[in-house]
Amino acid sequence: MPSTAPTQPDLPDLPCLLNGELLPLREARVSVMDRGFVFGDGVYEVIPVYGRRLFRFDDHMARLQRNLGKLRIPAPHSRDGWLALARRLIAALRDSPDQLLYLQVTRGVALRDHVMPAGLAPTVFMTVSPLRGASAEQRHQGAACVTARDFRWERGDIKSISLLGNVLARQVSADQGAAETVLLREGHNGTLYLTEASASNVWIVQDGALLGPPPSDWLLEGVRAELLRELCEDCGIAFNRKPISEAELFAADEVILSSSTKEVLPVTLLDGEAVGHGALRGKPGPVYARLYEAYQRAKLEQSI
Known part of the structure; x- marks a missing residue:
């Protein structure tokens, strides 16, 4: 009889590290009882690599440590241990000097029980892929985005592998041919306030x-938040964190996304309406341009 097993997609020829073992991605195997698979019980980090050098590595490690602590997962490695693993993996992807490093730590393998078992050995998975950032067209013309209610759970501050809410939110924009879904959550006064996007800060x-x-429990504190504060200081741009209402979002002079892959990216169309005012309406603005140039300098200066 023919097999009824579903056809497995061909995975790219990329290296990975699974609990310290270097092997091809297509050969990596994890127990079906891993709590990452059963519960989404784990955290992750995504680190850009430029010229085989890790960008803002210590900031990413600090966030990883915070998130492991929030989930009571013991840290599997020290900072230097993570760095050694990352460099080993980066070297294994020989043809791509610019890479995206993904690392994931789950609580480990145990029989299914909602209670956190003690004493498990965490599962550590790491892989790299060629870095594909925003296109030249997006940088020149800006990105189109749509808005949606932020229907995710209330611990958005944890960089959890439980990303179904973000997947559903991103699909809202994908279905409309847009680059991102900008999320708004109702405040105590009934006003909608900006939180973040499905895979970006806003x-x-x-x-x-x-x-x-x-910063709040509703949104992830992106590594780029501190970076943008520094870049603004260097560029003489005022910087502030404050609640931003839906009305302020749509009345803004510019809207900008930030993430590991996008770096900084201008939003020029929001829910079908051009962003900005006057001659710059619907075009990338001057603050974005200055931050983008400063970001490129930081990539050279802040990678290890």
């Missing part, structure tokens, strides 16, 4: 200043 420019939502 910023607005108002009277020449870069503004972002304040």
Whole structure:
């Protein structure tokens, strides 16, 4: 009889590390009882690599350590241990100097029980792929985005592998041919406030200043948040974190996304309406341009 097993997709020829063992991605295997598979019980990090050098590595490691602590998962490696593993993996992808490093730590393997078992050995998975950032067209013309209610859970501050809410949110924009879904959550007064996007932080420019939502349990504190604060200081751009209402979002002079892959990216169309005012309406703005140039300098200066 013919096999009824589903056809497995061909995985790319990429290297990975699974619990310290270097092997091809297509050969990696994890127990079906791993709590990452059963519960999404784990955290992850995504680190850009430029010229085989890790960008803002210590900031990513600090966030990983915070998130492991929030889930009570013991840290499998020290900072130097993570660095050695990362460099080993980066070297294994020989043809791509610019890479995206993904690392994931789950609580480990145990029989299914909602209670956190003690004493498990965490499962550590790492892989790299060629870095594919925003296109030249997106940088020149800006990205189109749509808005949606933020229906995800209330611990968005944890970089959890439980990303179904983000997957559903991103599909909202994908179904409309847009680059991102900008999320708004109802505040105590019934007003909708900006949180983040499905896979990006979101910023607005108002009277020449870069503004972002304040840190909270509703949004992930992106590594680029501190970076943008530093870049604004270097460029003489005012920087502030404050609640941003839906009305302020749509009245902004500029809207900017930030993430590991996008770096900084201008949003020029939001729910079908052009962003900005006057001659710059619907075009990337001057604050974005200055931050993008400063970001390129930082990539050279802040990678190890």
